[in-house]
Amino acid sequence: MTHESSTLPIGIVTAFCAAWGRLDMDAMAALLHGEIDYHNIPMEPLSGKTAVEAYLRGAAARFDACAWEVHAIAATGDRVLTERVDRMCVEGKWITLPIMGIFEIEDGLIRRWRDYFDLASYRSQWPPVGREGDER
Amino acid sequence: MTHESSTLPIGIVTAFCAAWGRLDMDAMAALLHGEIDYHNIPMEPLSGKTAVEAYLRGAAARFDACAWEVHAIAATGDRVLTERVDRMCVEGKWITLPIMGIFEIEDGLIRRWRDYFDLASYRSQWPPVGREGDER
Numbered sequence: 296m297t298h299e300s301s302t303l304p305i306g307i308v309t310a311f312c313a314a315w316g317r318l319d320m321d322a323m324a325a326l327l328h329g330e331i332d333y334h335n336i337p338m339e340p341l342s343g344k345t346a347v348e349a350y351l352r353g354a355a356a357r358f359d360a361c362a363w364e365v366h367a368i369a370a371t372g373d374r375v376l377t378e379r380v381d382r383m384c385v386e387g388k389w390i391t392l393p394i395m396g397i398f399e400i401e402d403g404l405i406r407r408w409r410d411y412f413d414l415a416s417y418r419s420q421w422p423p424v425g426r427e428g429d430e431r
Numbered sequence: 432m433t434h435e436s437s438t439l440p441i442g443i444v445t446a447f448c449a450a451w452g453r454l455d456m457d458a459m460a461a462l463l464h465g466e467i468d469y470h471n472i473p474m475e476p477l478s479g480k481t482a483v484e485a486y487l488r489g490a491a492a493r494f495d496a497c498a499w500e501v502h503a504i505a506a507t508g509d510r511v512l513t514e515r516v517d518r519m520c521v522e523g524k525w526i527t528l529p530i531m532g533i534f535e536i537e538d539g540l541i542r543r544w545r546d547y548f549d550l551a552s553y554r555s556q557w558p559p560v561g562r563e564g565d566e567r
Contacts, residue, residue: 336529336548336549336552337549337551337552367507367510367512367533368507369505369506369507369510369511369512370505371503371504371505374503374505375505376503376505376512376513376514376531377512378512378531378533378545378547393472393547394547395512395514395531395532395533395547396531397503397514397531409514411514411529411530411531411547411548411549412472412547412549413472413473413547413548413549413550413551414549414551414552415473415549415550415551416473
């Protein structure tokens with residue numbers, strides 16, 4: 296891997312995380328590949344931009360505010376690995392999710408995305424109504 | 432980040448994963464920093480080589496065999512991010528754990544290590560006796 300080969304993929308993932316921080320779902324969706332495979336590892340995978348975008352917009356609709364803190368980011372070729380703390384404000388309460396994720400870039404877009412986290416820790420922070428944990 | 436700066440940290444983490452694959456706990460322990468902070472994110476953190484080594488040797492004692500498949504590995508400075516599938520054979524049954532982890536290298540040793548995974552998915556695969564999930 297050279298520094299040059301990793302700059303673009305890291306930049307795409309950084310822009311994606313920043314879009315979540317603004318809850319700018321148009322900017323977020325513009326970075327999804329048409330054939331994206333998205334897998335929150337404890338949950339069922341989703342395929343295709345239509346399904347993934349609908350799911351993510353549904354998740355974001357629950358958030359009053361959002362911030363994805365990228366604590367570490369590194370690339371190997373077109374794959375970008377991140378350590379993050381994702382924060383989501385739901386009904387006035389901040390939910391904190393320590394998480395790692397990997398993004399695979401194709402044609403300048405996110406073709407594959409897998410996030411790893413503890414689902415029970417996430418669900419337990421949700422307000423009692425809608426504590427399904429499948430909103431993200 | 433240059434390629435040169437990342438080679439050593441990646442090599443250390445690769446050696447650490449390979450030691451688990453051989454269940455070579457002496458080789459594994461030789462890569463732990465004296466002041467290591469180790470955190471399986473859904474669980475309580477551990478600090479110091481004595482405590483971490485004892486914990487890891489206790490975990491390994493339950494495994495008939497082990498294999499850590501490193502699917503992606505990338506470094507930024509002294510931090511190494513991995514996507515893995517850790518496989519552990521317990522009482523003749525293979526447990527499969529999709530996982531991401533970050534390792535921070537100091538003085539050629541693992542100073543910090545955080546793994547991210549779904550604890551319930553892991554625990555549910557354990558044999559009924561000893562299904563505590565705190566064996567790793």
